[in-house]
Amino acid sequence: MSTTDLSEINAFVPGSDVSLRGRPTGPLSGLTFAAKDLFDVSGYVTGAGNADWARTHTPAAQHAWAVQTLLDAGADLIGKTITDELSLGIFGENPFYGTPVNVNAPGRVPGGSSSGSAAAVAAGLCDTAIGTDTGGSVRVPASFCGLYGIRPTHARVPTHGMLAQAPASDTTGWFARDAETFARVSAAMLNVTIPSVLPTKLLVAPDAFAFADASVSAALQDAVERLAALIGNRSEAVLAPVGFATWSRAQRTLQPAQAWLTFRDWLDEVNPRLAFSVIRNLLAGAQVSPQEHEHAELVREEARGHINALLPPGTIMCLPTTPFPAPPRAAPYSSQAKWRARINCLCSHGGLTGVPQVSMPLGCVDGLPVGLSIIGARGEDATLVAVARALEAQ
């Protein structure tokens, strides 16, 4: 990708030429990073992927926690990346700023909402990039762009200075092309040493592999075998006994309901221009009945109990990150709605239960990348990173 320039990839917010040097002697010195335009960079407006949001907000007074942490660790910030509007989108197509190019899947979407961050890393424009994952916004672009990506344990990484969408599910995540860089960045962001001790038990989720396209499950089998060989103790266990549709429905109730609370005052004040799909999503959140909301909260509690029992420390589970590789760009809303519903099914455990997840670029279907994910108990973020690093080092 040495000949790729910025404009070809369209990963960065137009007109926002941010460039900040990291601390000279940090553990990430020599690395470059980009920040999704949901993270505050002091002196710049956080634009959130929407021209009317940018127009109605003032420059940030200080850096977001994640930006400050990477600068303190020595990485250089090279730009602010395009995001789906208000982080509400899973395909990475932004009608204001365009769709970042997925160099690993030409003609396909990059995935979103951390679209520009994933596209920039995939294209080699920077070594790592931060994103947000509320309903899949790091995991999905990691899978579609062929990258390592993490959704940390909910509330594990401070979100100060990151634009909220649905705080009960919001997380800060990051991407890298290789597991070694991914581990270095993870150590800084998690403020831990990545352990050398690996988990002792691997669960394979048959329901998740059955839910994905057969071609995806087949494409990931080699990686599952390698993972099983690495861990040494493999068995099967169902991830979602009540069904992905039920979990997804709960997450698609709770997340939009909270997003509506986040954005309703701004919507009222500004009457902004947003894509049809984004407003439809927001209004779905406005229309959740108390009964439906209460039921979704119960499903969330049940899911948390199940996953806590399923994944004690020392046990991890693997599943396909997405049910298919990146779909074509510029598809009709109705097609995207069907794809999004299936993607949500394989992602909803994250927002519902808060468990950490790492997606690894270990599958390929018809030349298109697709990720294999591992999840673990809350707080086992570094263990998942250790597994990714050990698997790459094999």
Place this chain on the structure above:
Amino acid sequence: MSTTDLSEINAFVPGSDVSLRGRPTGPLSGLTFAAKDLFDVSGYVTGAGNADWARTHTPAAQHAWAVQTLLDAGADLIGKTITDELSLGIFGENPFYGTPVNVNAPGRVPGGSSSGSAAAVAAGLCDTAIGTDTGGSVRVPASFCGLYGIRPTHARVPTHGMLAQAPASDTTGWFARDAETFARVSAAMLNVTIPSVLPTKLLVAPDAFAFADASVSAALQDAVERLAALIGNRSEAVLAPVGFATWSRAQRTLQPAQAWLTFRDWLDEVNPRLAFSVIRNLLAGAQVSPQEHEHAELVREEARGHINALLPPGTIMCLPTTPFPAPPRAAPYSSQAKWRARINCLCSHGGLTGVPQVSMPLGCVDGLPVGLSIIGARGEDATLVAVARALEAQ
């Protein structure tokens, strides 16, 4: 207004410099007109007040009926005017092209959706302008801008080449500053001679005057007295026996349901950027239940029967066009939603029953114009125009 230039008023679609001479020896020779950007002008894209609509449509192959008719009658077309997006709006604030300036109510909205047409005529930039009225989009800006404006009998004026919104309610209307010009244009558009014989009975709608602000009803009393003196036979009659709220609810069921059918394929294909208020309105149409729709159809039938009995030929009724003068610009969505609901109450008889209505600039509240309307039996358009002309000539 002789020093007013185009850019100060912001009535015209940016970058669309249309200029076409009318037939040299027509009855409207010497007059200039503008066309709301919902009407086709051959060789130009009809933009419908939305950048994504303009981007996804090709130039028109021929003039709309209304444009051709005015050109044939001798008027010169001087430009395409700004409209609320897809004609879905009543205040005239367009987030893509800005809000046309209401020279007769500084700091206030022009009213919509025929905002630019009304603003251009009010500012003296042209003699007349065509607009569309589905739920009030000519009547409301006529009232707010202090103009003569007509919503013709439904299906009386051909709508070929006019972008549909809700065909069961859509009409083509026009504006003028004075009744004489208004009558000349009306004669051409209606293809009739404006009669000299006036109606013989005037009904005053006490429910409509009670529904308007007290200051508006008071401000229109002189005009009502002059009208009564002109007609000679005055009595009171309720316009909406079942209540304006019931009629408005029916119209706000039927119109958005049909608008959804009009625009849903484009929304699906393009996933366009639209103002939050516009998409909320469209989605309300998507969510109408069959039961609610059936009930609304019954209310429409009942309203038609009532108004047919109320308004035989020779009888007209007067009412305030709007319940208040133009509200301030840039109000929050929640404030506008309340104002819109009240405006709809005084406008819904048009879309429901199809009767013609002429708004006359005969009221003033705190320096702000407000219109007095007259309605008549279906097909009595020219009679209403005759009344407006005779009243001005008194």
